[in-house]
Amino acid sequence: MSKHHFKEYSPHHPDVITSMEFERILSATGPTGGELKRPSDGTKPKTIAMISCVGSRDERYHRYCSKVCCMYMLKHARILKEKYPDIKIFLFFIDVRTAGKDFEEFYVYTKELGAKIIRGGRVSAVDVKPDGKLRVRGFDVDLCSPVEVSVDLVVLATAIEPPDGVEELGSMFTATCGREGFLREVHTKLYPVETQARGVFIAGCVQGPKDIPESIAQARAAAAATAALVIPGKIRFEAVISEVDRDKCSSCGVCVPLCPYTAIRIVEYKGKEKAYIEPALCAGCGVCASACPSRAITFHGFTTEQIMAQIDALTEA
């Protein structure tokens, strides 16, 4: 997210930057060659404040947690403290979320290096003082009182957002987005990389905010799932799918838009246009079979005859 959404944090000020920008400043290949310089005047800041959950866990923007910010804020603090032990760092958190292997240890170590952690709600404002310093106002639950610090540089950990156009991208292959705008997996636990579209898999932040190890694990799972489909050289169809009897088909085309999987096409058969169901795409819902006015579609496993026979048996006096 861009910092300009957050008017309360003086986004116009050049020394209020996002974590992404800060990451570049810290990078050896970045604009400063890895030297810590603040954007406004190129001097080395002596005090830095970092603010978490900017746009995340916030009803005005995104309700979800961006998941990676707590950890990269600690990472930034740690890099700074190891390189420049005299720098003062204030980390403002709503709460610190360090769930993950070795993450808590990382947190404890960063604290030991001397980074100051301030927990307790959202930072209310960042404003520019007459002497040019940036004033950060927040609340510290441990002190049970409001706190105020003056710093040379403010870093905003802005939210991870789904990229523009992901909805359109998804609709190209009938994968759907969840409420937050990320592509949706079929099942959180059982099918974490598959989408509604068979053969389309997702990995990484397109599915929701996540860190590098998680993205890699998901990417490998997606690669394996893809390979499992491709390597045999053949596709196994479900047995419970629909099939068109093309001699009965009257070519009305009612079924084509009904199919949620775009499995039905009109193709030429014996010189006429007839419906054809692609067996690899059909998921077996039976909507087409129920709608066909010519009863030309057989839904294997749940044929009209089978269901009628059940109804007949159950209504037998």
Next chain:
Amino acid sequence: MAWEPRLIVIACHWCTYAGADLAGSLRYSYPPTVHIVRVPCSGRVEPEFIAEALMRGADGVFVGGCHFGDCHYKEGNYKAIRRFKLLKKALTDLGVEPDRVQLEWISGSEGKKFAEAMTAFDARIRELGPNPMKGGA
């Protein structure tokens, strides 16, 4: 012998059928007048199924599907409700009480709701009395 209603429940495999299963495992009781036919999705239900059941003398037909947004096949339940509305109209025109048929969304976790819906449906049909088409048609 006193009249006992005969109810046909057409249940979506992914939700209502699972709900019925759950009702059983949680030991909720529901009337023995209920007879379940399993379909993969409420979108598979042809109005003809319901009409056939009524014509063959079923006193009530209940269709159960997934809640909106939960259909395993994305939107079968939307198609079901469209067809169902038309069918209700047709039944009214034919002189059948439209209350003899009901469409309801019951998820696989709503065992209790399933049992309650069945009990209520049974009670409603008892109020309506035997299907007038029974023995006729």
